[in-house]
Amino acid sequence: MDLHTITTVLRPSGADEVQTWADGHAWLAGGTWLFSEPQVHTDTLIDLEGFGWEPLKVSDAGLEIAATCRIVQLDNFKAPPDWVAAGLIPRCCRSFLASYKIWNEATVGGNLVMSLPAGPMISLTSALEGVCTLWSRDGTERRLPVAEFVTGDNRNALRPGELVRSIHLPLAALRKPFAFRRFTLTNLGRSEALLIGTRDPDDAAILLTVTAATLRPYQFRFPAGVSNAEVRNALDGAIADDRYLDDTHGSPRHRKHLTYLFAEQIRAELGV
Ligand SMILES: Cc1cc2nc3c(=O)[nH]c(=O)nc-3n(C[C@H](O)[C@H](O)[C@H](O)COP(=O)(O)OP(=O)(O)OC[C@H]3O[C@@H](n4cnc5c(N)ncnc54)[C@H](O)[C@@H]3O)c2cc1C
Structure with a gap:
């Protein structure tokens, strides 16, 4: 869809390049929602793609999912054999309305921020005791369990200009x-x-x-x-x-x- 109210598209290579924030600014992830209907209150899109975050990182502590990780990348993830709860990943990736149409572009972070009740990445990451890392414009960060991040239908704990950076799934939850x-x-x-x-x-x-x-x-x-x-x-x-x-x-x-x-x-x- 052509978004007739957009006058500026920024493509920074890091969050620190985005010094100012105003009403009408929006982070652009996969764009599957942003481009699906008119965005009359938005005039500036700030594309997250240039941040170059590694989509998935396995460590001794568990799995770090970048907010920009696409659903298809998460679905293709090969978990260590003892991560039995990783069996939830394909199930949740297939729990989108018309999954196959948006899989290649939609991101995990975008799904959390949409905060729709039927957000399957919310289901997955809250059930696996996920904790999101949020970045604000002043360089500070805070952490919040996914189950507390989403506060209602299309409502969440994000503050203006704040960014979901990643979601951490702890090892103990992945083994359940x-x-x-x-x-x-x-x-x-x-x-x-x-x-x-x-x-x-x-x-x-x-x-x-x-x-x-x-x-x-x-x-x-x-x-x-x-x-x-x-x-x-x-x-x-x-x-x-x-x-x-x-x-x-x-x-x-x-x-x-x-x-x-x-x-x-x-x-x-x-x-x-
Ligand atoms: C056919 C179709 C079916 C769909 N089915 C479902 C469904 O079943 N369940 C569901 O929940 N949704 C569904 N959606 C809505 C939407 O596509 C998904 O929620 C998707 O995961 C959004 O991710 P995205 O990366 O495309 O987000 P975008 O469209 O890029 O962004 C969505 C919102 O999140 C903000 N945002 C994105 N990333 C970040 C970030 N890292 N930090 C801060 N803000 C951010 C954007 O500014 C915007 O406000 C569907 C959409 C379509 C078109």
């Missing part, structure tokens, strides 16, 4: 067994509910992450042997009925039903 459940109303449709559970190999505690059904991610930590009633109570207590998303891809009532159903399935699958 997992259970994955997703529902869409149509084939290749937008996720109506996407729930992921992981189990700590040491104490069998379960981390349950609810996404897509709700306006933002919700996370629950349960001890080994948690009962279905306890899981239901936790969901009841944390997610009010008006926190379930209402749009053409699913009603709040159906999303709530799926959330409880999948949570119970995950509890049973991961329970020991």
Whole structure:
């Protein structure tokens, strides 16, 4: 799409070259959303491509995903054999609406910043206890768990001019067994509910992450042997009925039903 309000496109080679920030500026990553509809409040695009960040870095501490890592690069990643939770990567990469159309351009960071309930990179990185590194214009940086970064439908903790630099997935989370459940109303449709559970190999505690059904991610930590009633109570207590998303891809009532159903399935699958 031609963006008729854009008057300037900047291609810096590093964040320090972007000294000023104004309303109307936007970071450009894959552009799959930016170029998909008119951006009437945007006049300047600042392309992140020239920053040249290495897409994926494996270390003893886990996996560092650059914000500019494209979905296709993440999907092609060959994880070490003991990273059993890496099995979530292809599942989540295939959880975009019409995945194949945007895979080659859309980025992990762009997906987080869009902060749509059905953002599958939000599902993946929050379930794997990801922590984002955020860079501000004054050179400072801060870290925030992905589950706290996304605060609502299309809302997040980014401040004006701030940049998502990377997402760190800790080694311990990557080694956990997992259970994955997703529902869409149509084939290749937008996720109506996407729930992921992981189990700590040491104490069998379960981390349950609810996404897509709700306006933002919700996370629950349960001890080994948690009962279905306890899981239901936790969901009841944390997610009010008006926190379930209402749009053409699913009603709040159906999303709530799926959330409880999948949570119970995950509890049973991961329970020991
Ligand atoms: C056919 C189609 C299907 C889609 N399906 C889905 C779907 O199922 N789920 C979903 O969540 N989205 C979906 N989208 C929306 C969008 O394409 C994705 O969210 C995608 O991951 C956005 O990434 P991008 O790199 O293309 O972001 P861009 O379009 O480049 O940017 C999106 C927003 O994020 C900001 N931004 C990007 N990177 C950064 C950064 N590192 N730091 C700070 N701000 C940044 C931009 O300024 C902009 O506001 C779909 C879009 C299309 C066209």
